[in-house]
Amino acid sequence: MAHQYFTEEHDLFRQSVKQFIDTEVKPHLNKWEEDKKIPREVFIKMASHGFLGINFDEAYGGTNNDFWYTVAYLEELNKAGFAGISASVSVHQYMATNHIASAGNEALKSKYLTKAIAGEWIGSIAITEPGAGSDVANIRTTATRDGDHYVINGNKTFITNGVYGNFVTVACKTDPAAGVGGISLIVVDAGTPGYTVKKLDKMGWHSSDTAEMFFDNVRVPVSQLVGKEGQGFFYIMESFQLERLVAAIMAVAASEDIVAETLKYMHERAAFGKPLAKFQVLRHKLVDLITEIEITKQFVYHCCWKQANNIFAVKECSMAKMKASELCKTASDECLQIFGGNGYMNGYPVERAYRDARIGTIVAGTTEIMKEIIAKTVIDGVNYESTYASMRTASNDVPQAAAATASASPQSINNNHKNQTKTEMDKLPETAKEILYSLPGRLKEDKVDETTAGVFHFTMEGEGEFTIELKNKQIIVEDGLVGTPTCEVKAKAADYVDIELGRTNPQMAFMMGKIKISNLGEMMKFMGLFRKLV
Numbered sequence: 001m002a003h004q005y006f007t008e009e010h011d012l013f014r015q016s017v018k019q020f021i022d023t024e025v026k027p028h029l030n031k032w033e034e035d036k037k038i039p040r041e042v043f044i045k046m047a048s049h050g051f052l053g054i055n056f057d058e059a060y061g062g063t064n065n066d067f068w069y070t071v072a073y074l075e076e077l078n079k080a081g082f083a084g085i086s087a088s089v090s091v092h093q094y095m096a097t098n099h100i101a102s103a104g105n106e107a108l109k110s111k112y113l114t115k116a117i118a119g120e121w122i123g124s125i126a127i128t129e130p131g132a133g134s135d136v137a138n139i140r141t142t143a144t145r146d147g148d149h150y151v152i153n154g155n156k157t158f159i160t161n162g163v164y165g166n167f168v169t170v171a172c173k174t175d176p177a178a179g180v181g182g183i184s185l186i187v188v189d190a191g192t193p194g195y196t197v198k199k200l201d202k203m204g205w206h207s208s209d210t211a212e213m214f215f216d217n218v219r220v221p222v223s224q225l226v227g228k229e230g231q232g233f234f235y236i237m238e239s240f241q242l243e244r245l246v247a248a249i250m251a252v253a254a255s256e257d258i259v260a261e262t263l264k265y266m267h268e269r270a271a272f273g274k275p276l277a278k279f280q281v282l283r284h285k286l287v288d289l290i291t292e293i294e295i296t297k298q299f300v301y302h303c304c305w306k307q308a309n310n311i312f313a314v315k316e317c318s319m320a321k322m323k324a325s326e327l328c329k330t331a332s333d334e335c336l337q338i339f340g341g342n343g344y345m346n347g348y349p350v351e352r353a354y355r356d357a358r359i360g361t362i363v364a365g366t367t368e369i370m371k372e373i374i375a376k377t378v379i380d381g382v383n384y385e386s387t388y389a390s391m392r393t394a395s396n397d398v399p400q401a402a403a404a405t406a407s408a409s410p411q412s413i414n415n416n417h418k419n420q421t422k423t424e425m426d427k428l429p430e431t432a433k434e435i436l437y438s439l440p441g442r443l444k445e446d447k448v449d450e451t452t453a454g455v456f457h458f459t460m461e462g463e464g465e466f467t468i469e470l471k472n473k474q475i476i477v478e479d480g481l482v483g484t485p486t487c488e489v490k491a492k493a494a495d496y497v498d499i500e501l502g503r504t505n506p507q508m509a510f511m512m513g514k515i516k517i518s519n520l521g522e523m524m525k526f527m528g529l530f531r532k533l534v
Contacts, residue, residue, distance in 0.1 A: 005068055005301055013065075014072040020049055021080050029082045032207040033352070037164065038088055040122070047119030052093055056101055060109055061117040067308040070094075071249055071301075078253035081261070081349050083356035084207030086250055087363075091160040092116065094246050096123030099169050099185055099235055103227030112167060112187060124161035126213055127171045127236060129154070134369045136171065136236055137180045141215060143172035145222070150174070150186055152194075152218040162211025163199045166190050170215070171236060174229050180510070181520025183233040185226035194218040204355035230520060234513075240365065241314060244321035245303055247364040251324035251357075252297045255331040258353040259289055262335040265350075282338055289331050296323050314384035315377040322370035325360035332357040384513075428501065428533060432460040432493040435500050435533070439468065440475040442530040448473050454486040456526060460493040470529075487519040487526065502534045 006014075024045055032038050046052055047061075054069045056062025063069075078086045097116045100108050115121035132138045141154025152172055162168065167189050175182030188195055195218045197211040227235060263286060266276040276282055303320045306313040332354040336343035343350045361367045376382040429435045436458060450472065458466045459481075467482040468475065491499075495514045498504040509515050517523045 005305065006072065007068075010068050010072050013069055014076055016049065017051065017073050017076040018079075020046070020051070021076055025085065026080055029080065029085065029207065033082065033084065034206075036206050037209060038085055038207050040164070042085075043089075043092070043119035043122060045119070046089070047117060052089075052119055053117035054093075056097075056113065056117055060101075060113040067304060070246075071304050074246060074249045075253040078250045079257045081254075081257050081353065082207060083250070083254060083353075084205040086254075087160055087205050088122075088208040090246050090250065091125065092123050092165075095239065095243055096125045096161065096165075096167075096169050098239055098242065099125070099226050100187065102239070103185075103231070103235055105223075107223060108187065108226065115166075121166035122161050122164060124159050124165040124168045124211075126156035126159045126162065126168050128156060128158050130157050134365050136183070136233060139171055139173060139183065141170065141172050142176060143170075143174045143184060143186055143220075145174070146219075148222050149219045150222060150225070152186065152188065152215040152220060154215050156213040156215075157211075158200070159211045159213055160205075160208055162197050162213055163209035168213065169226060171232055175521055178230060178521040178524065180233040181230050181517070181524075183236075184229045185232040185235060186220055187224045187226060188215075188218060188220055192218055192220065202359075204352070204357075204359055238312075241312065241317045242307065243364045244317045244370075245300075245307055247360065248300045248303065248317070248320035248324040251321075251328040251360050252293060252300055254353065254357065254360075255289075255293045255324075255328045256297075258332055258335050258350060258357075259286065259293065261349045261353075262286065262338050265339060276338065285334060285338070289334060292327055293331065296320075296327055300324060312384070315374055318365070318370045318373045321364060322361075322367050322374070325357075326367060328357045328360050430497070432458075432463050432496045433466065435497065436460075436466050436468065437477050438533070439477060439530055442533070443475055444529055444531060445473075447529045452529070454522060454526065455483045456523075457481050457485040457488045458496075459488070459490045460496055461491065462493040470526075485518075487517065487522040489515065489517055489523065491515040500533055502532075 024042070043052065050063050051073060053060070053062030054065050054073060055067065056064065058064050074086070074090065077089065080086070093116075097113055100112050100116075104113070112121065112123070116123050127136060127139070129139050129141060131140065139154075141152065141156065143150040143152045150172070152170065154172070156162075156170070159168070167187055170186050170188050172184055172186055173182050174184040194216040196214045196216075198214070200210045200212055202210055226232070263277070266282060266286070269276045271279070299316075300320045303313055303316045306316060332350065336350045336354050339348060339350050342348055343354075345351060365373075377384065429438055448470070452470050452473065454470045456468045456470075458468065460466065464479060465481045466477065466479060468477050469483065491509075491514060495504065495509060499506045499509050499515065504514070506515070510517065510520075
């Protein structure tokens with residue numbers, strides 16, 4: 001079909017997916033719903049057709065295709081009319097293994113990604129807890145370092161694939177005192193001592209399994225850490241965009257499917273001597289739905305184009321997820337009304353669609369959360385930036401920074417700055433350099449002693465590089481990067497000034513990637529040594 005996004009190759013792939021769904025999935029879906037379980041061999045069959053490694057590297061068994069193959073795949077999968085299998089497969093492919101593929105080391109990729117793409121192992125991701133859903137920063141599950149192992153304690157809930165899965169990527173607090181900078185992702189194998197699950201009974205998505213997980217002193221090798229310790233929050237925030245876009249694609253396709261089923265029913269069902277399709281009120285209701293679905297679909301495609309071109313579109317993906325999931329809920333409700341009493345009976349597609357659609361406005365971030373994210377961008381002027389690549393490479397053991405060039409003139413400043421006059425201190429600095437050089441005069445003397453030490457490198461885009469050294473109760477500030485840093489801080493100079501002068505919330509700036517910090521715990525202790533400017 002002629003399309004601005006899909007090529008002939010995409011269309012051929014779509015046909016292969018549709019044929020697989022029609023022959024290997026649809027005939028068995030009712031039984032899978034009754035059993036509340038998808039047979040493991042289904043994943044292996046999907047893998048044999050290349051459906052579980054669409055966007056993954058060939059080195060691990062993937063096909064490394066562009067994102068439009070994913071779009072075609074998810075659309076056809078969701079037109080099967082059973083959201084349970086769609087949920088299970090999408091979590092396995094785009095959430096549980098996505099973090100391993102994006103940030104995991106070679107050993108993790110070889111162990112988990114290869115088997116996941118082959119359908120031999122099924123994955124899940126555990127972020128949500130009884131007391132923390134979209135509020136990832138407040139998770140309570142901990143992972144305490146003990147030699148070459150992490151010891152995990154806590155519990156998770158509403159975890160898709162958690163019952164029958166082979167492994168789970170768990171969000172834990174490896175440093176509870178470091179806030180968002182203390183969250184890490186750790187892979188835990190099913191059957192690990194102390195790790196147990198409980199199957200949950202839910203309203204819809206019956207064929208997919210959902211679990212509550214319990215971690216009681218679960219010992220996991222440190223090698224199971226995904227990416228860098230303390231960077232899990234940023235990996236999660238980054239991947240939320242893909243998760244929400246996947247949810248939007250699925251919701252639009254599900255809406256199209258239930259409208260198609262309803263249109264078929266309207267032609268077959270008669271009332272007062274004529275088909276329902278001839279009643280104007282029902283015709284117009286369906287036209288309204290079809291129009292809304294098409295408009296939403298084209299916007300979702302726009303978001304998919306951004307994803308395919310590596311454009312970090314937080315606002316648009318949040319809009320797409322919110323609109324598509326709410327529309328799917330509305331479509332299933334309106335279509336059930338058209339089915340009348342039949343729509344309320346088990347066995348009719350619209351009854352199942354109604355139950356399945358209800359969770360759409362909750363998973364991957366509730367509608368209310370989506371609205372708040374959108375409000376921050378369009379009302380508060382927040383500009384979310386991609387942090388995955390930069391946070392993935394950030395490390396506490398960064399190499400020694402380059403020494404200051406010979407032309408740089410170091411300016412050592414010690415605590416004599418505490419003798420600055422009130423007039424000098426009352427005048428707020430206007431540049432990042434002035435702010436950094438004001439630190440000795442703002443030192444809280446009761447907070448430092450002979451053991452207070454550290455080297456901090458500040459790279460202020462637009463103004464230069466600076467080193468701040470804490471040693472022997474003194475603060476030394478100089479131009480250039482000198483010594484091996486305890487912590488590296490990178491930001492645009494203007495953004496840093498806004499943070500220091502209270503014009504930008506520091507936590508929000510950090511979460512948005514406007515300020516990048518290699519060791520958040522050290523930075524928090526460092527900032528606690530000084531009086532605020534405002």
